[in-house]
Amino acid sequence: MRKVRQIGQALILASLFLLPVRAPLAEVNAGNRTYATGRPFKFTSVATFDSPWAIAVMPDGRLLITEKGGRLYLVAPNGRKQEVPGVPPVQAVGQDGLLDIVLSPRFGTDHEVYFTYVEPGDGGGRLALARAKLAESDDTARLADLVVIWRATPEGGGGQPGGIIAFAPDGQHLFLTSGDRMRPQTAQDPDGTLGKILRLNLDGSAPADNPMAAQGGVQAQIWTIGHRNPYGLAFAADGKLWEDEMGPRGGDELNLIKPGRNYGWPLVSNGDNYDGTPIPRHRTRPDLEAPVVYWTPVIAPAGLAFYSGAMFPKWRGSAFIGALRQHALVRIAFDGKGGAQEADRWDMGRRIRDVAVAADGALLLIEDGPGGRLLRLAPAK
Numbered sequence: 146m147r148k149v150r151q152i153g154q155a156l157i158l159a160s161l162f163l164l165p166v167r168a169p170l171a172e173v174n175a176g177n178r179t180y181a182t183g184r185p186f187k188f189t190s191v192a193t194f195d196s197p198w199a200i201a202v203m204p205d206g207r208l209l210i211t212e213k214g215g216r217l218y219l220v221a222p223n224g225r226k227q228e229v230p231g232v233p234p235v236q237a238v239g240q241d242g243l244l245d246i247v248l249s250p251r252f253g254t255d256h257e258v259y260f261t262y263v264e265p266g267d268g269g270g271r272l273a274l275a276r277a278k279l280a281e282s283d284d285t286a287r288l289a290d291l292v293v294i295w296r297a298t299p300e301g302g303g304g305q306p307g308g309i310i311a312f313a314p315d316g317q318h319l320f321l322t323s324g325d326r327m328r329p330q331t332a333q334d335p336d337g338t339l340g341k342i343l344r345l346n347l348d349g350s351a352p353a354d355n356p357m358a359a360q361g362g363v364q365a366q367i368w369t370i371g372h373r374n375p376y377g378l379a380f381a382a383d384g385k386l387w388e389d390e391m392g393p394r395g396g397d398e399l400n401l402i403k404p405g406r407n408y409g410w411p412l413v414s415n416g417d418n419y420d421g422t423p424i425p426r427h428r429t430r431p432d433l434e435a436p437v438v439y440w441t442p443v444i445a446p447a448g449l450a451f452y453s454g455a456m457f458p459k460w461r462g463s464a465f466i467g468a469l470r471q472h473a474l475v476r477i478a479f480d481g482k483g484g485a486q487e488a489d490r491w492d493m494g495r496r497i498r499d500v501a502v503a504a505d506g507a508l509l510l511i512e513d514g515p516g517g518r519l520l521r522l523a524p525a526k
Contacts (some may be wrong), residue, residue, distance in 0.1 A: 269302020454506025
């Protein structure tokens, strides 16, 4: 019966996603690139945190920074930290915890933030997406009017939660990554949200023009399928959506996200299973979407941000990725036609968890783990 169900699911996906058979793409492996000699920037340490996870830049230059253990901080440009109460209970084990945070597209008027976390539960924690008001009064701040607008299905524990949020350029929809929770087959299951990128209305409901909207329920939320451990998601200035995700033993990916596409996990990968058993490569399945760039050996990509600031004019249009395994900041250059390549890799000496662009154009990084620093990068002179 299990085999029959798997065959049935494959037929459903083939029919609903209408994936075209296309010519195999040239596969660009950036895994063996070396560190650049020297850095074209200087960096200063602004503040220190206990396992920081994500950065949100506010219009006035202040930052919101999450810690995996369940704390949220409001951080002034001079590094002054102020804890923001009101975070719900968080399951902080392994990769799970308090994850991403972003400002509402209408933050100037609604003062709302969206954030993700792993919610404790009897069957293991599950990814949740919440919305709350950042209520400030005098010298205090707190989360108010909190509501959970989405929860992953099915329930059950595991690492690789994903949980990265990106708003569409018009501010009308949000995109959310949901990892496979170390249960690979979930990424191909249309009846669950694990291993997917979701497209939601701002209240967490499913838009009427999603690829499987007519199916209703969970399927109506799905934008793309076949993802493993997606920890970076961002829109470029031209409106294209890009995502990075960690592969198994090899095969980290940078993907151009297109609606209704199947990105292959665990049917294909440019890496192998941790026990050494091989996985068919992307080139063997031209009906599945291949990465634009992949890394073998891995870099363990995390936060992803596009640069449009004034401090580094030559880097406008580039994207920056924090590399956990390689302790690096990686710059990606784009050709404007859907192609990309790793342009630079700088050794930062520690695992880089997230990347953001400050209001003045400086690059902001946070280091992973206990004692992780918030770093501010400015041009070297």
